[in-house]
Each structure stands twice: as structure tokens, then as C-alpha cells.
Amino acid sequence: AQKITQTQPGMFVQEKEAVTLDCTYDTSDPSYGLFWYKQPSSGEMIFLIYQGSYDQQNATEGRYSLNFQKARKSANLVISASQLGDSAMYFCAMRDYNYGQNFVFGPGTRLSVLP
Amino acid sequence: EPEVTQTPSHQVTQMGQEVILRCVPISNHLYFYWYRQILGQKVEFLVSFYNNEISEKSEIFDDQFSVERPDGSNFTLKIRSTKLEDSAMYFCASSDGTGFQPQHFGDGTRLSIL
Numbered sequence: 001a002q003k004i005t006q007t008q009p010g011m012f013v014q015e016k017e018a019v020t021l022d023c024t025y026d027t028s029d030p031s032y033g034l035f036w037y038k039q040p041s042s043g044e045m046i047f048l049i050y051q052g053s054y055d056q057q058n059a060t061e062g063r064y065s066l067n068f069q070k071a072r073k074s075a076n077l078v079i080s081a082s083q084l085g086d087s088a089m090y091f092c093a094m095r096d097y098n099y100g101q102n103f104v105f106g107p108g109t110r111l112s113v114l115p
Numbered sequence: 116e117p118e119v120t121q122t123p124s125h126q127v128t129q130m131g132q133e134v135i136l137r138c139v140p141i142s143n144h145l146y147f148y149w150y151r152q153i154l155g156q157k158v159e160f161l162v163s164f165y166n167n168e169i170s171e172k173s174e175i176f177d178d179q180f181s182v183e184r185p186d187g188s189n190f191t192l193k194i195r196s197t198k199l200e201d202s203a204m205y206f207c208a209s210s211d212g213t214g215f216q217p218q219h220f221g222d223g224t225r226l227s228i229l
Contacts, residue, residue, distance in 0.1 A: 102173070
């Protein structure tokens, strides 16, 4: 069965610094996709970044990058130059080819950016 | 940028009543989903829908739940006889294809069962 682990229930970071949010996953399927979503206190789910299991390079999207270590089954989100508006819950999610089209989400990490 | 819209943003319903949550997916998307998030917990998959039929559903999606695409734009989740434990945020999502396309989520409907 699929499983996503996010071991950091809460993280603090100083404004303008970089922060890494951890995500490890478990799947037996060689073909899968990893996604990060941001959930501000207002509740909506905002797609941030995607990494495919066959992608040769780590995904980047503006201030977001994904540190993908396939052998370790980890897909950590790196946020550079943190801003106050980055304070939110961050969810790692996975979809693997054989499990269907739905996402399995991790428990989330609450990031607080300090001024 | 196109977005998924959900109505209402908050629904309060008496236990045992039927409730319909509405979603308008992104117009060129073909795959539709419902997820729920109980307060303080992770997001859980309920059901996926493609080509006017359910393609997958989770154990949570029992006989009291149903989905429908009544016209070319709306996608609805009906809970027939609500229970207290149905209180949650319900998210609709859509994607434009198979493969590993990101699913784009609506802002959610907060359902409160009294």
C-alpha cells in the first residue's frame, strides 16, 4: 500500500531564510508522481510543485524546489527566501500508476515564518 | 487562471438530512475528484469520476454518498443521510488527463453537521 510520511508536524523559519520540509514515501510501483500542496489558514489547497519518478532533474518552481532522492524514497520541499505569506500547512502527496488516479496525502507540516 | 469553484463555502445541516455539495471543475478537464479533510487531519480520497462514471472510490465512499455530473459544467457530491462524523472540509479537484497531472483543488466546502 502507498504511504506518505511527513515527520515534522511543525516547523519555524526566519523570514528570508530557506527551509526544508521532509517527505518520505513508500511504493512498490516504479512509476509514480510526487506533489506538494500548500494549505493556508483560509483552507484552500494550492498546488506548488510536481516530481515524476523518471524525471532526471529535481523540479523547481520559483522559490520552490524539490530535493528528490529516489533511492531514499524522499521528496523534500525546499522553500528559499521564506516570506510571511508562506506560513501554512504543507502536504506531500503521491500518485502511483497502479494505484489509480487518486492522491494519497501525508499528514502535513505546519510552517510558521517568523518576522 | 482557470480555477475550480465550489459552493457553498460553508454548509450547516441537521443530522439525517441530505446535503449536496457543488463543484464547477476547470472547463477542459476530464477527471474529477472529491476529497475530504476532517479538522486537523490529512486529506482523504473519496471518489474519482471520468466519462460520466465513477472510476475509483475509497472505503469512505459508502452507500450514503453519490456523485453526479448533471450537466456539462457541474459536478456534485450528495450525502444522503448525514452523520455527525461527516463534518469535514470537502474538496473538489479536477485534472486534465491521465498520467501524473496535478489535480487542481477548489477552495472547499466546510460541512458542519449538527
